[in-house]
Amino acid sequence: MQIFRIVVDEREKNSSVHLYLRNMGVRVLFRRLSVADYVLSGDCAVERKNVKDFVKSIIDGRLFDQAYRLSQAYSRSSIIVEGDVKLAYSSLKAGSKSFWGALAYVWMVFGVPSFFTLNERETAELIHALIKHEQGEVKKRIYIRSKPKLESLADRQLFVVQSFPGVGPKLALRLLKTLGSIKNIVNASPAELSMIEGLGRQRAIQLVNFFNSMYREVSRDSGQVKLDDIGVR
Numbered sequence: 001m002q003i004f005r006i007v008v009d010e011r012e013k014n015s016s017v018h019l020y021l022r023n024m025g026v027r028v029l030f031r032r033l034s035v036a037d038y039v040l041s042g043d044c045a046v047e048r049k050n051v052k053d054f055v056k057s058i059i060d061g062r063l064f065d066q067a068y069r070l071s072q073a074y075s076r077s078s079i080i081v082e083g084d085v086k087l088a089y090s091s092l093k094a095g096s097k098s099f100w101g102a103l104a105y106v107w108m109v110f111g112v113p114s115f116f117t118l119n120e121r122e123t124a125e126l127i128h129a130l131i132k133h134e135q136g137e138v139k140k141r142i143y144i145r146s147k148p149k150l151e152s153l154a155d156r157q158l159f160v161v162q163s164f165p166g167v168g169p170k171l172a173l174r175l176l177k178t179l180g181s182i183k184n185i186v187n188a189s190p191a192e193l194s195m196i197e198g199l200g201r202q203r204a205i206q207l208v209n210f211f212n213s214m215y216r217e218v219s220r221d222s223g224q225v226k227l228d229d230i231g232v233r
Helices: 010-014 017-023 051-060 062-073 085-091 096-110 120-135 153-162 169-179 182-187 190-194 201-212
Strands: 005-009 027-031 044-050 076-082 114-117
Touching (some): 005 120, 010 017, 044 051, 044 062, 044 120, 051 062, 051 076, 051 096, 062 153, 096 114, 114 120, 153 169, 153 182, 169 182, 190 201
16 A cells, blocks of 8 residues: 655644544655645645635735745645635625636746635645645655745845735836836835836835834734735735
């Protein structure tokens, strides 16, 4: 009988997914991962998000940064969105249009598809199915890959700008091409930023609020700053 293995990020210990996987006969090894939550091989990894976190990651732009890192580190990577998707729509101004638009963008631009499950048990069943396909016929070794190395100054600049709330790769490139530097972007007025195609006045104001917000240390239990604190809604 073939033994399947998986490496799981330590922060996933709070979920029951790893317990279900163990009950299915999968050997689970915990590590602190910088990319992905579940690593199935040197080629395949999965990021798991509940619907609330998924919606927040659309609003603050984390989703696109994470998708980029996944695509750079693992050639076959995917995102699992866990929970009732319909409940997430009310959190987005454009409702389901923004939700499906973000998924389409992540797949078309980064090549990272998304799967949907209702709960942790279904997530474990899906991951188990992926493991069987990935490790079944060919015994692949599991390699833990780090964040992608950014070779050039331009790559590092794009990476930084993409980390701003609501800024994806294309908008980051437009900002840098138009304003010339990260310093100019941060110092720009809402009026100047709103002239950038795809940004708009409201998002420009949100960015300026983000740039000007004072740092407040966050409890390690939450791990996140409230969106309202940085003016992103």
